[in-house]
Amino acid sequence: MNGLLKKQFGLVLMLMLLAMLMYACAPDEAPVDEGGSSDEEESSSDEGSSEDSSNEGSSDGEISGELEIQYFVGGYGDSWWKEVISDFEEEYPDVSVTEHAGPNINEEMRSRWVSGDPPDVVYIDGAGSSETQMVEDDQLMNLTEWAEGIELEDGSSLVDSFIAEPSTYDGELYSLPLVFDAWGTWYDMNRFEENGYEVPKGFESFMSTMGEIQENEDIEPFVTTGQHPYYFSRGMLYPAFAAHGGNELLADIVQGAEGAWETEEAEEIMSNVEEMVDAGYVDSGLGALNHTQSQMNFLLGDNAFIPVGFWLPNEMEGDKPEDLQYGFIPSPMNPEDEPMAIVPDLRPLAIAEEAENPEAAKAFVEFVFTREYAELFSEHTGAIMNLEGVDLANNENVPEYLIQANEMINDPEQVEIFYKPHPMSADLETPISDSLVSLLLGNITAEEFIQEAEEAAAEYREGQE
Incomplete structure (x- = not known):
């Protein structure tokens, strides 16, 4: 009787070992739910929303996490920014945008820039801001190579579609000119x-x-x-x-x-x-x-x-x-x-050299530069966004003085x-x-x-x- 039990136990053990070996050699697959995301993806998403990862996009290039944006609010107001940011969050639901804005925002955020904890994206405008100073202080990301690959809705190159060319420093690009202001x-x-x-x-x-x-x-x-x-x-x-x-x-x-x-x-x-x-x-x-x-x-x-x-x-x-x-x-x-x-006075968008979420920052900057948002900018602000090929003459929401000045x-x-x-x-x-x-x-x-x-x-x- 004891011998029979030993033989049965040995047989069961052999079958278990064989099953484990077959499972280990099977290809890596995970069940996919009806929403199209795998269990592994859900696990990765959960990790990305944890406290430790809240400020960074995922390592595989997914656009997620917290995105901090600093923008000065002056004569142009903030209604355009509010609309663009709302559209961006709709387009990228895994990104949570934190806005730092106001007429004194450059002074309010100065300590964060000095301490090496800047927001991800910055619109450089208003008193207390200086693009050249920020470049000299190594605070802005070099965008030269990345910007060459940005395309507009029609597939044309962004850098070839500016009304006025971006500022350069020894041939390098550290910002993209958003606003074409003409003093x-x-x-x-x-x-x-x-x-x-x-x-x-x-x-x-x-x-x-x-x-x-x-x-x-x-x-x-x-x-x-x-x-x-x-x-x-x-x-x-x-x-x-x-x-x-x-x-x-x-x-x-x-x-x-x-x-x-x-x-x-x-x-x-x-x-x-x-x-x-x-x-x-x-x-x-x-x-x-x-x-x-x-x-x-x-x-x-x-x-x-x-x-x-x-x-x-x-x-x-x-x-x-x-x-x-x-x-x-x-x-x-x-x-x-x-x-x-x-002499155009360009108001640029830039990405911080020490941005915690550079992938989301790049996604936002690229998202903003479209002719649709350029026309919307003129409606909201009475000013011109720095893109060619934007039809203002036929837009009844654009003020007459701007149409005349543009001509x-x-x-x-x-x-x-x-x-x-x-x-x-x-x-x-x-x-x-x-x-x-x-x-x-x-x-x-x-x-x-x-x-x-x-x-x-x-x-x-x-x-x-």
Whole structure:
């Protein structure tokens, strides 16, 4: 009896070993449920949503996890961002987007960038932000190779479809230009028609019109913000440098090249600024004005000209008088008989070098750049997204001033577009801005300004060595 049990036990053991061996040699397969995801995929998804993996996409390239986006909310508002982010989350349901946004977001997030814990995606715009500074501080991901593979809806290359080319640093790409903003000079078309004022086409007619306005209305015709002097630099000086010295002079000024401010062209431009001040055409109280206060003064008719970007109407929508009709021209700092100059001020999207979820970040950046969202951007903001081939003329939701400005900008007989290699570094722009305010207030001469600007450029170059 015991012998029989031993034989039966041995037979059962042999069958169990054979079954285990066959199972081990079978191909790797997992049952698939009706939803199309395998048990292994569900397990991977569960792990990806755990606390340890919440900030990272999966290792197999799946777009999931938390995606942090930082964007400045100013004159363009945030309604476009809200719609795009909602659509993105619908397209990528395994991604949870955390928004860091607001008018002071650049300052609020500064400590995270400094400590090496930045958000994944950043829209670089507003006070306290500087693309060049971020590149110099190694805070942005190099996008050069990746961007070459991005295609639009029709299969065309994104990098070949920009209105204005991206900023580059030694030939490398660290951001993609989202917004094509064109700084220019705004005026009230109704006011000009009623009084018979000439819309200037160059510096000579600019001075003539301001003189006529001052005589008729007893006001200081030109206003800008002294609290943010780069409004004058980007809105008035950059177009002047381009019109007089082309892209070469503009690049030298932006990059702090030795002797750039002492060129004949730069000296003439700064003398023109001094002429505006000496004639009493520049608002003497600009030192105390922030950008919204200067814009309000313009809307109220206290001044007739203001240099601002395309965000002006959207930002001041609730304060615009009913009888004011926005007029926009490239800043008239060019010689009278030459085309007016536009220097695009691009507002880019970038990915942090230390992004915790780079795959989701790339998916979002690629998701944003479509002609559909470009047209939607103009509807929401009254500004232009930096993509060619977007039909604004037939969109009744796009404001008339933007359609007219878009046509003028694309007419080479009226306007010539120039390009700077990249934005001026904050380390250079800040001291130059301080001197610029002194010039606009009449506290220093153009010659003294040029000397201070050259000194600032020399200190900047020394800091770059």
